[in-house]
Amino acid sequence: MDDRRRRFDAQVMPHLDAAYRFARWLARSPDDADDLVQEAILRAFRGFDALRGSDVKAWLLTILRNCHLTALKQEQRRGLVPLPEEHDAQDGRVLIASTPDPESASIQRDEQRTLERLISGLPDDHREVLILREIEDMDYREIAAVTNVPLGTVMSRLARARSALKKQWLRHNDGVPRAVR
Amino acid sequence: MQCAESLRVQAYFDDEVDSVTATGIEQHMEHCAECRALLQDLGELRAAMQQELPRVHAPAALRARLSRALDQETTARSSKRFTWPRLRMPLQPFWAGTFSGGVATAAVAILAFVIWAPRLSNPLVDDLVGAHLRSLMADHLIDVVSTDKHTVKPWFAGHTDVSPVVADFEPQGYRLVGGRADYLDHQRAAVVVYQHGPHVINVFSWADSQRGLPANATRNGYHLIFWKSGDLEYCAVSDTAPDELLGLVRLLQGL
Numbered sequence: 303m304d305d306r307r308r309r310f311d312a313q314v315m316p317h318l319d320a321a322y323r324f325a326r327w328l329a330r331s332p333d334d335a336d337d338l339v340q341e342a343i344l345r346a347f348r349g350f351d352a353l354r355g356s357d358v359k360a361w362l363l364t365i366l367r368n369c370h371l372t373a374l375k376q377e378q379r380r381g382l383v384p385l386p387e388e389h390d391a392q393d394g395r396v397l398i399a400s401t402p403d404p405e406s407a408s409i410q411r412d413e414q415r416t417l418e419r420l421i422s423g424l425p426d427d428h429r430e431v432l433i434l435r436e437i438e439d440m441d442y443r444e445i446a447a448v449t450n451v452p453l454g455t456v457m458s459r460l461a462r463a464r465s466a467l468k469k470q471w472l473r474h475n476d477g478v479p480r481a482v483r
Numbered sequence: 484m485q486c487a488e489s490l491r492v493q494a495y496f497d498d499e500v501d502s503v504t505a506t507g508i509e510q511h512m513e514h515c516a517e518c519r520a521l522l523q524d525l526g527e528l529r530a531a532m533q534q535e536l537p538r539v540h541a542p543a544a545l546r547a548r549l550s551r552a553l554d555q556e557t558t559a560r561s562s563k564r565f566t567w568p569r570l571r572m573p574l575q576p577f578w579a580g581t582f583s584g585g586v587a588t589a590a591v592a593i594l595a596f597v598i599w600a601p602r603l604s605n606p607l608v609d610d611l612v613g614a615h616l617r618s619l620m621a622d623h624l625i626d627v628v629s630t631d632k633h634t635v636k637p638w639f640a641g642h643t644d645v646s647p648v649v650a651d652f653e654p655q656g657y658r659l660v661g662g663r664a665d666y667l668d669h670q671r672a673a674v675v676v677y678q679h680g681p682h683v684i685n686v687f688s689w690a691d692s693q694r695g696l697p698a699n700a701t702r703n704g705y706h707l708i709f710w711k712s713g714d715l716e717y718c719a720v721s722d723t724a725p726d727e728l729l730g731l732v733r734l735l736q737g738l
Contacts, residue, residue, distance in 0.1 A: 352666070
């Protein structure tokens with residue numbers, strides 16, 4: 303294994319889980335997410351020498367997102383993209399992990415499904431900033447870099463995403479403010 | 484009606500403000516019930532997202548697949564890397580013997596081979612065709628998608644070693660579609676991508692290598708036109724007709 307590959311494995315591959323999580327939110331199915339991640343990793347490997355600085359995770363997620371947008375554009379050109387209502391949480395964006403106890407698992411699954419469905423229902427540009435902030439724990443500057451928008455836009459999108467999600471979450475719980483454990 | 488401070492409260496929640504600003508926001512929240520409620524909402528939402536959403540990990544099968552793909556890529560890279568033809572001259576007899584005419588002729592021949600052989604199959608031409616083909620394959624055409632040169636050009640500043648000419652020639656039939664960084668000749672080359680009818684044209688640019696440019700070439704049906712401008716070397720690659728490709732090159736040279 304050459305030195306470049308070793309450095310890539312050491313610096314970039316630790317962010318594979320983050321890339322995969324983000325890909326699962328961007329892509330329409332787990333298979334698409336796999337392809338997207340592979341595409342992004344190979345592209346990152348080819349452009350690895352271009353990497354400057356230490357923000358490897360933001361760099362990788364930026365590449366991943368660009369791959370996604372390019373693929374989306376090509377699909378749109380070929381007319382392959384289904385209408386938005388066709389892809390809700392039912393077809394693969396649900397990220398259920400297996401839990402040992404079936405009963406509590408089913409309750410937990412309902413909550414997961416609901417929250418995931420609500421998040422999936424957000425506009426793409428709102429959902430991605432929310433995911434990057436809350437799941438990937440990135441700061442505004444990193445999110446701005448990944449999503450290629452100014453800081454102010456990150457802040458307003460994040461605020462709108464959170465407010466919309468909060469409203470829907472409340473509505474889902476019959477308007478009763480629900481204390482989260 | 485939302486309090487004008489709500490974005491600042493959000494920034495406070497996200498730990499994006501300095502301590503002075505934080506104190507100001509805390510004071511504001513003391514007498515703004517709306518912002519206090521907002522802060523609580525933000526906390527609940529975060530807790531819900533972190534607790535209710537499963538932490539997914541990349542599946543083992545995907546990891547294995549990536550490892551294989553990277554292995555292939557590593558092999559492809561190292562086999563493509565250029566190595567100078569090695570001088571296989573028996574040195575000891577050469578120094579020991581007299582400097583005969585025959586040896587001198589052989590030395591000249593070998594020297595000529597060393598100098599000219601790389602030009603016959605220039606690795607740069609192979610690299611450029613390879614990079615062009617890769618860009619057409621699985622969606623790696625564009626890193627920054629834009630028809631605006633003011634978006635593409637600054638993007639190169641942060642992602643490549645060079646700052647090439649970028650312009651849109653849509654009226655002339657060469658539409659600027661974006662830019663990409665590519666690894667070429669041991670540096671981060673900038674690639675400006677144009678669309679000409681159904682054809683993609685990649686315009687590669689890299690810092691002058693002082694080694695001289697290869698002649699224009701056609702390889703596997705792809706045409707390559709090289710030129711130099713300032714301290715940058717350029718190559719336009721496409722499967723469009725050579726004349727059409729030349730049209731874009733002229734426009735770029737005319738800038």
